[in-house]
Structure formats: structure tokens, C-alpha cells
Amino acid sequence: MKKFFLIFILLGCTWAFGNEIVSQESLEAAFIFNFLKFVDWQDSRPTYDICIPDDENLRKMATGLLQGKTLNDRQIEVVDRTDNCHVLVSNNPPKSDTTLTIGDLDQGAMFEFMVIDNKLKFAINIDNIRKSKLKISSQLLNLAVARDSD
Numbered sequence: 001m002k003k004f005f006l007i008f009i010l011l012g013c014t015w016a017f018g019n020e021i022v023s024q025e026s027l028e029a030a031f032i033f034n035f036l037k038f039v040d041w042q043d044s045r046p047t048y049d050i051c052i053p054d055d056e057n058l059r060k061m062a063t064g065l066l067q068g069k070t071l072n073d074r075q076i077e078v079v080d081r082t083d084n085c086h087v088l089v090s091n092n093p094p095k096s097d098t099t100l101t102i103g104d105l106d107q108g109a110m111f112e113f114m115v116i117d118n119k120l121k122f123a124i125n126i127d128n129i130r131k132s133k134l135k136i137s138s139q140l141l142n143l144a145v146a147r148d149s150d
Helices: 002-010 024-037 056-066 126-131
Strands: 047-051 074-079 087-089 100-102 111-116 119-124
Touching (some): 024 087, 024 119
Parallel strands (some): 047 074, 047 087, 087 100
Antiparallel strands (some): 111 119
16 A cells, blocks of 8 residues: 555655545645655764755645654654755755655756646656655656756
8 A cells, every 4th residue: 555655655646535625735745755765875964854944835835744753763853944955845945965856857956846737746856866865766757757948
């Protein structure tokens, strides 16, 4: 059942789940949680620090859904800052080779959330990923969608 849910989330589920409407923020928080499973930061910190400084709604949702959960013997912390992050969600990500950045690909992020046919998906900037020190599973990268260039 867990594998089905992961595939459901990563392939881009519809906005309605049964009779319940799912917010974009809750889906993005679920994506972020699942990204943690497919990335190796090669550090020994006791927490996964998810930094969401610019989007208060997403930060509140991620705090409610993820704060304090444990994954790979690390506790998840959702914070409002831009430094010392494992994951940084920001449209103006600073250059870092040890932080998974989610935001505008044109501004240097590695991942970008997109809504396509009422489904949440993600695109990647493979060049930025290759420049990083992160080990990102090819399983995750293969789920990314192509982004149309402007």
C-alpha cells in the first residue's frame, strides 16, 4: 500500500481523493517528504531541515504534516530560513551544492512544481543537479516531466 501511495503522489495525483479535495500545499508537502527518501546528502546531521521561507501556506501545511516525523533515523524539521537546509523551497534559491532546491528552474532551482492537467508534477534542471554533491536516485529523476521552454 505504501508503494502505491508513493507512486500515486510522485506520478501526480488528481486534486480530489475520494470526496475530499486535497490542497496543492498538502500535495507539495507529500512530494517533499517523498523526495527525502530518494536523496542522499552524505551528512550525519540528526535532522532533515526543510526550509520554506517564502510560502507561509506551504510552510504551515508542511509543519502540520511533516514536523517531527522520523525518516532514516532523522527527525524532520520545517523551518523559516534559507541556510543549513537539506531542502529549500524558494523562487530565489542561493547557490548551494548540498541543498535540494525547489522553486523556479530559471532562477537556479533543481526541482520545480508544476500543475499539468490538474495534477501536481515536477520538472528538474539536470545541469544544476549534476553540479551538486547530492546523490539523487534515478528512480526519482525519471518521474520528472519535461518543462516547455518559453
